[in-house]
Amino acid sequence: MTGEQIILVVEDEPQMRRVLRTTLDGQGFRVIEAGSLADGMRAARDTPALVLLDLGLPDGDGLELVRWLRGWCRVPVIVISARGREADKVRVLDAGADDYLTKPFGVAELIARIRVALRHSAALGGPEEPVVEAGPIRVDFPRHEVTVDGVAVHLTPIEFRLLALLARHAGQVLTHRMLLREVWGPSAIEHTHYLRVHMATLRRKLEVDPARPHWLLTEPGVGYRLRDPGRAAKPT
Amino acid sequence: MTGEQIILVVEDEPQMRRVLRTTLDGQGFRVIEAGSLADGMRAARDTPALVLLDLGLPDGDGLELVRWLRGWCRVPVIVISARGREADKVRVLDAGADDYLTKPFGVAELIARIRVALRHSAALGGPEEPVVEAGPIRVDFPRHEVTVDGVAVHLTPIEFRLLALLARHAGQVLTHRMLLREVWGPSAIEHTHYLRVHMATLRRKLEVDPARPHWLLTEPGVGYRLRDPGRAAKPT
């Protein structure tokens, strides 16, 4: 699901940065580093999964970064600070940070708190569009469900993967090779016959007139395509 | 925005309890108190918006309560403890707690951290239903109880976790991997046979005709699904 999670570390002391980098690397995270507020803002555009922010930055209050982030995204922010004063904590947390660690802290605790924060953001779900519609055909990815005019249609695993692929790229042609590689694996890119067979069953299940398909279109010599109703129909 | 938010305080020292109550009252929360683990579990059925948990309880480890809560809901849990050892924190946070405060702590910080936790759960959507029904099958999470047509059915721990997972996502397919990871742990995601065996026992206990299940549905090649009575029925 989540391949490699990126953590943005905003910290000016090189020593501390090295510790954090090696620790997080060891946990399987990819680490991006920034040494200042400005750098942090720049780096945050890579949409990290989490931000680790040291408050004692040279070019301004880390609070600014928290507010700035909250202005446009919900990425979890864990603040690290030497200042243990309660008023500081309250200010930072109320600004939108998700946790506050006081130096010195243990590495294990940091990792545990990172896990907590990622757990939260994972529960919020990704930004991806979970449903694709093409005319009467509706593909619901999280439910693994396909309906035609509202009635559920049962698809076999291969059929679903095939349709899902076409639906995710609705409107554009997917070549034989591409479809075969994604559905059957790289070793099957020559078995174009698989495609014909399974496209036929898909059409039988989804099309009104399987012999004259209206949604699952053949692009002769190239591949297949799911008609995108939002775009102009292809020229006859 | 939300009318009156309930906070469950699980704490055995009356003195500490009084401090917390007055503080939280002053912030506009409604406070429910519990002096022991058992009381805490009982009180949690009122679906509080947040749980404040002191680890030093007389009748057992507070860790138990965290695990128990996570078994059926995501209510934010903030743990308060006199023990500041890092290993303790990691254990509790990994068990599912959302934050860990070491005594002594400032009231303002506590409030700030409560705000953070509530912010998170608000983003997730409010407190969850403690009970899910699917046709004659009724799953009561806090009581750990399952009934069919009103009669209690005894489920083994694994069976309950399996059913609970399906019930919490009623209507949508849960993949083999997902179910195995959540019920048996990440190391078992390949033992799909476990699923078959335990789904069989579940069906024997819950279905009228276990051989032709009406609620615990197989999604061939993908996973399993609990039929959501709110949605359209399947075609034959």
Added chain:
DNA sequence: CCGCGGCATCAAGAAAGCGTAAAGGTGACC
């Protein structure tokens, strides 16, 4: 008119996935 290439369809055997029963194995609790 005929042959050819790309495509659709059909059907049968092979393979994979699923359900059930029952035999060990393990730990808890007297």
Added chain:
DNA sequence: GGTCACCTTTACGCTTTCTTGATGCCGCGG
């Protein structure tokens, strides 16, 4: 130390799904 409940593991028959080869269709160029 024996019983009990539960989980794991093995075995086997059944069903669904996939693969594979055969056949027919259609348009195009020769």
